[in-house]
Amino acid sequence: MINVLFAAHPDRWESYEAPLKEAIADAGVTAFLATDIPPADVDYIVYAPNSPLQDFTPYTRAKAVLNLWAGVEKIVGNRTLKIPLTRMVDSGLSQGMCEWVTGHTLRHHLGMDAHINCAPGVWNNVAPKLAWDRKVTLLGLGELGTACAQMLAQIGFDVTGWSRTAKDIGGIRCLSGDDGLKEALTGAEIVVLLLPDTPATENTLNAETLPLLARGACIINPGRGPLIDDDALLAALDAGQIGHATLDVFRIEPLPEAHPYWHHPRVTVTPHVAAETRAKYSALTIAENIRRGEAGEPLLHVVDRKTGY
Structure with a gap:
């Protein structure tokens, strides 16, 4: 079993918990998803830049940070982030x-x-x-x-x-x-x-x-x-x-x-409403990247740190 940490703003957990668990299971991955996994035990981090998590140093086992937002400008420059970062692209x-x-x-x-x-x-x-x-x-x-x-x-x-x-x-x-x-x-x-x-x-x-x-x-x-x-x-x-x-x-x-x-x-x-990340659809992208990571396949939508996107 792999451990998936949900590290977004706390008020997002309620809307994402069920869709993420369902999508990950449908992808054929056995995973434990939670908001309070010890850093050394985390395999993947489902992330939003407004999360309290800003220091990735303790996450020594993590394979990727899977961003819930299309924009990554608030995380791409984080010097403690040494593992792949993906941005959100979903239907x-x-x-x-x-x-x-x-x-x-x-x-x-x-x-x-x-x-x-x-x-x-x-x-x-x-x-x-x-x-x-x-x-x-x-x-x-x-x-x-x-x-x-x-x-x-x-x-x-x-x-x-x-x-x-x-x-x-x-x-x-x-x-x-x-x-x-x-x-x-x-x-x-x-x-x-x-x-x-x-x-x-x-x-x-x-x-x-x-x-x-x-x-x-x-x-x-x-x-x-x-x-x-x-x-x-x-x-x-x-x-x-x-x-x-x-x-x-x-x-x-x-x-x-x-x-x-x-x-x-x-x-x-207009109040930043043009394109909202909807849990029903973004969960599918997150689950597919976890499946790919576990299968040794290339991750989708990996951010180029040099260009910033």
């Missing part, structure tokens, strides 16, 4: 992100706000563009970015994807590198950010890159708060270069009440 996370991104993209594409808030007697029945004629750029072509790009392309949007390293995704115009970023942003009418939070991606949208977008463009950020230079975005909103920003993630969360985003008429704040 529920991808589906949730696709639904959120598609909904907000369609909101801006169709001009829903103007129609919903139309004043009595105002009959502005100008039809929006078709999706075929709307340029949408996805920054980040990992699992989530690729899934969102493919869904938007399936609807009919003119989709360009950008990533730091070259990608080849059927039906998506893929660009990479610094020159590719400029090309991807130039003339974009809707930009969706799904990059990881690393030193190389901080302030990807800034005072130099925001003017590349089509005037009045919309920004949708369900990725990470530091991807955007907040001051530059606010200035671009005030100048009309950016028509609207829908933001789900921020440098400080919850977003402080006095932050200008709350009060700006061209900003929509």
Whole structure:
């Protein structure tokens, strides 16, 4: 029998206990799952970065840390972590992100706000563009970015994807590198950010890159708060270069009440709800990695410590 330590925020244990036990058993692994296993006896750590566990030194027998979050920026630099770290990729996370991104993209594409808030007697029945004629750029072509790009392309949007390293995704115009970023942003009418939070991606949208977008463009950020230079975005909103920003993630969360985003008429704040890790689905990814570890097979979604994702 192997020992699996659940080391996430204590209030998550109730929702994860049953799904994890069931998924691990269904994977054919005999395991003891608990929140209080002695460090020297632990084989795998199911983890979230807001866990009280921050020193991995005593876990001398552990084979891997299996992160419950898609983001690993709060753990990847932990110098006591010497064993493989995996990030969360699961069908529920991808589906949730696709639904959120598609909904907000369609909101801006169709001009829903103007129609919903139309004043009595105002009959502005100008039809929006078709999706075929709307340029949408996805920054980040990992699992989530690729899934969102493919869904938007399936609807009919003119989709360009950008990533730091070259990608080849059927039906998506893929660009990479610094020159590719400029090309991807130039003339974009809707930009969706799904990059990881690393030193190389901080302030990807800034005072130099925001003017590349089509005037009045919309920004949708369900990725990470530091991807955007907040001051530059606010200035671009005030100048009309950016028509609207829908933001789900921020440098400080919850977003402080006095932050200008709350009060700006061209900003929509959502409370980090774009893609939730759901125990029913994430448990399957955790169980598969435990099975793989015990079978001597490569783990899924192993984090590259150099790139930070």
